[in-house]
Amino acid sequence: MNTVIDAHQVSKTFNPTTIPILAVNNVHLHLERGEFTALVGPSGSGKTTLLNLLGGLDKPDKGSIFINGVDITKLSPNALIDFRLNNIGFVFQSFNLIPVLTARENVELIMQLQHKDRREINERVETLFREIGLEDKLDTRPAQLSGGQQQRVAVARALASKPQFVLADEPTANLDSKSATNLLDIMAKLNQEENITFIFSTHDVRVIERARRVITLVDGQIHSDTAKVSTEVPHTAQKRTP
Amino acid sequence: MWLLKLAWKNMWRNRNRTAITIAAVFFSVILSILTNSLQDGIFDNLIKNVVSFYNGYIQVHKQGYWDEQILDNTFEGTSALEDSILALENVNALAPRLESFALASSDTLTKGCLVIGISPEKENSITELKNKLKEGEYLNEQDFGALIAEGLAKRLKLYLHDTLVIIGQGYHGAMAVGKYPIKGILKFGSPDLNDQMLYLSLPAAQELYGAPKMLTSYVVGLENPSNLDPTAEILRDKLGNEYEAMTWEEMMPEVVQHIRTDKGSLVIIQGVLYMLIGFGIIGTLLMMMVERKYEMGMLVAIGMKKRKLMQLMLIESVFTVLSGCILGMLASIPIVFYLNRYPIKFKGELAEVYEEFGFEAIFPTSTNPEIFLTQGLFVICMALLLSLYPIVKIARLDPVAAMKK
Ligand SMILES: Nc1ncnc2c1ncn2[C@@H]1O[C@H](COP(=O)(O)OP(=O)(O)O)[C@@H](O)[C@H]1O
Ligand SMILES: [Mg+2]
Numbered sequence: 020m021n022t023v024i025d026a027h028q029v030s031k032t033f034n035p036t037t038i039p040i041l042a043v044n045n046v047h048l049h050l051e052r053g054e055f056t057a058l059v060g061p062s063g064s065g066k067t068t069l070l071n072l073l074g075g076l077d078k079p080d081k082g083s084i085f086i087n088g089v090d091i092t093k094l095s096p097n098a099l100i101d102f103r104l105n106n107i108g109f110v111f112q113s114f115n116l117i118p119v120l121t122a123r124e125n126v127e128l129i130m131q132l133q134h135k136d137r138r139e140i141n142e143r144v145e146t147l148f149r150e151i152g153l154e155d156k157l158d159t160r161p162a163q164l165s166g167g168q169q170q171r172v173a174v175a176r177a178l179a180s181k182p183q184f185v186l187a188d189e190p191t192a193n194l195d196s197k198s199a200t201n202l203l204d205i206m207a208k209l210n211q212e213e214n215i216t217f218i219f220s221t222h223d224v225r226v227i228e229r230a231r232r233v234i235t236l237v238d239g240q241i242h243s244d245t246a247k248v249s250t251e252v253p254h255t256a257q258k259r260t261p
Numbered sequence: 262m263w264l265l266k267l268a269w270k271n272m273w274r275n276r277n278r279t280a281i282t283i284a285a286v287f288f289s290v291i292l293s294i295l296t297n298s299l300q301d302g303i304f305d306n307l308i309k310n311v312v313s314f315y316n317g318y319i320q321v322h323k324q325g326y327w328d329e330q331i332l333d334n335t336f337e338g339t340s341a342l343e344d345s346i347l348a349l350e351n352v353n354a355l356a357p358r359l360e361s362f363a364l365a366s367s368d369t370l371t372k373g374c375l376v377i378g379i380s381p382e383k384e385n386s387i388t389e390l391k392n393k394l395k396e397g398e399y400l401n402e403q404d405f406g407a408l409i410a411e412g413l414a415k416r417l418k419l420y421l422h423d424t425l426v427i428i429g430q431g432y433h434g435a436m437a438v439g440k441y442p443i444k445g446i447l448k449f450g451s452p453d454l455n456d457q458m459l460y461l462s463l464p465a466a467q468e469l470y471g472a473p474k475m476l477t478s479y480v481v482g483l484e485n486p487s488n489l490d491p492t493a494e495i496l497r498d499k500l501g502n503e504y505e506a507m508t509w510e511e512m513m514p515e516v517v518q519h520i521r522t523d524k525g526s527l528v529i530i531q532g533v534l535y536m537l538i539g540f541g542i543i544g545t546l547l548m549m550m551v552e553r554k555y556e557m558g559m560l561v562a563i564g565m566k567k568r569k570l571m572q573l574m575l576i577e578s579v580f581t582v583l584s585g586c587i588l589g590m591l592a593s594i595p596i597v598f599y600l601n602r603y604p605i606k607f608k609g610e611l612a613e614v615y616e617e618f619g620f621e622a623i624f625p626t627s628t629n630p631e632i633f634l635t636q637g638l639f640v641i642c643m644a645l646l647l648s649l650y651p652i653v654k655i656a657r658l659d660p661v662a663a664m665k666k
Contacts, residue, residue: 076562100564100565100566100567101566103562104564105564109563111559114559115559118275118556119274120270124270129563129564131263132569176563
């Protein structure tokens with residue numbers, strides 16, 4: 020077994036004192052290394068909230084979340100930031116990059132935070148930009164990149180720290196369909212060739228098609244959790260047992 | 262090291278944002294240096310006026326002269342007395358005077374005037390009388406000509422090289438009459454002085470008043486005017502009861518009062534100025550925080566410790582504040598020096614108020630380097646203190662909330 024995420028009975032309520040909103044309701048979730056999982060559901064169903072909880076950006080009111088065996092709900096704020104740095108890669112919906120930094124500097128930043136040495140950083144940047152197909156955009160600032168290119172750089176940055184998994188909240192929401200497909204191709208390739216674990220939220224049907232496991236949220240609860248059987252899938256995603 | 266580089270990139274590559282902050286500090290520094298140097302300059306000038314126009318920093322008289330300014334209250338000027346005063350620390354010049362009110366006449370007109378017998382060179386070393394010479398020549402030590410103030414000359418309808426008659430009461434009630442060619446015409450900024458001053462050489466005045474060797478006062482020049490009171494104290498000790506040593510503050514209490522009132526109102530202006538500066542800097546900081554909130558939220562989300570982020574902001578603040586401040590200090594140097602050489606002049610009613618006190622209504626700046634340093638430092642401290650606001654914001658930053666659109 021190679022468990023990356025193990026979440027038990029996770030709940031999160033917003034505005035508990037005024038008009039409470041139960042954004043995530045008693046969620047159990049188990050994610051294995053190498054999964055390529057989509058979190059789907061209508062707007063307001065709790066996808067972002069759940070991803071924020073899994074990424075340690077927010078604390079649940081109830082339940083525990085183990086990442087690679089560590090209960091992140093028990094970590095101090097500072098320890099949690101360090102944990103995120105070394106274990107979780109983030110791709111947000113948009114504006115992922117620091118505007119004043121070039122594509123390369125944006126990716127380097129995360130490794131500088133990890134105190135990696137210059138040689139290692141250079142090697143990794145080279146590899147990552149080759150993988151996302153933007154070797155020629157190394158010294159370009161985000162404003163000069165297309166939306167799709169920016170998201171690819173964001174994926175490179177998410178991977179730079181060699182995280183346990185990459186968490187992406189609607190990474191294609193602001194992209195045209197060609198760029199969206201291209202981004203998904205790159206993510207899928209990284210998943211298959213490098214065994215990188217991805218969990219991403221989306222409501223784009225073409226993106227859902229590419230996922231090998233689809234978890235559907237409705238009103239903060241897991242409504243369905245289906246693994247698509249495919250010959251090329253190296254790991255079997257399990258159906259959640261209540 | 263990479264943090265320094267990151268700070269540099271943040272500042273250099275977002276030049277507009279950086280320029281706005283630098284400009285806020287830059288203008289703050291200039292403004293506060295300028296107001297302060299004007300303030301100091303005005304008061305320095307006021308005091309300099311008092312001193313150089315007439316009274317000097319300290320005067321030595323016979324005990325009781327100031328209360329009853331008559332020729333009978335004179336003392337004998339001896340070189341032994343002069344030497345003993347000049348020997349004191351902080352005393353760098355001494356000018357003997359014999360002065361008394363009298364009437365000055367031309368052929369047809371008579372006006373009251375103040376006749377002052379002086380030792381021309383010594384007088385010049387303290388009150389720079391030579392600079393006030395508008396026409397003609399300055400007196401020499403044994404001169405029997407007169408220097409007359411422009412206003413008085415006009416009122417008497419007298420011109421250079423005309424002859425003037427002085428009539429008055431001399432020493433021990435004797436009659437004092439003399440005839441003097443006008444050797445030079447003096448122009449004073451103060452209308453008071455301009456309308457009544459008449460200078461003779463000391464021997465001429467002593468002869469006129471029938472008081473050989475007698476003096477009404479010694480005007481004492483100081484090396485360091487800020488040591489006014491201690492020097493007066495030492496003088497009193499040295500001279501004993503026979504003489505009185507008075508500072509300009511004692512001789513002109515109304516001027517001291519005037520300065521005090523003015524300084525009080527300037528404190529308020531200063532306070533308002535600093536508040537304006539504070540708001541200016543806060544405004545740019547607020548703008549910057551709004552602009553960078555998302556970015557900061559994201560940095561914390563992907564794993565940048567808040568302490569690191571605070572350091573980054575602090576480095577940026579220190580850099581921008583320091584450069585704004587240094588630029589402001591440099592830029593204010595020529596402005597301050599220009600306004601020192603070509604001072605602001607008041608005209609109209611305001612000028613009259615000043616002139617009533619006997620001062621020129623000009624407002625030069627002070628070029629005291631201390632002002633540049635203290636005001637520069639003050640703005641630096643204020644700006645850095647205000648930069649703590651973003652730091653506090655970062656401490657409270659919630660990445661999820663910060664990244665919400
Ligand atoms: N910070 C918040 N404060 C209050 N309510 C929130 C907050 N964030 C999300 N919600 C609410 O929680 C629910 C789930 O939101 P979200 O997780 O953003 O859904 P999704 O990403 O699937 O659209 C929604 O009803 C939303 O209004
Ligand atoms: Mg969402």
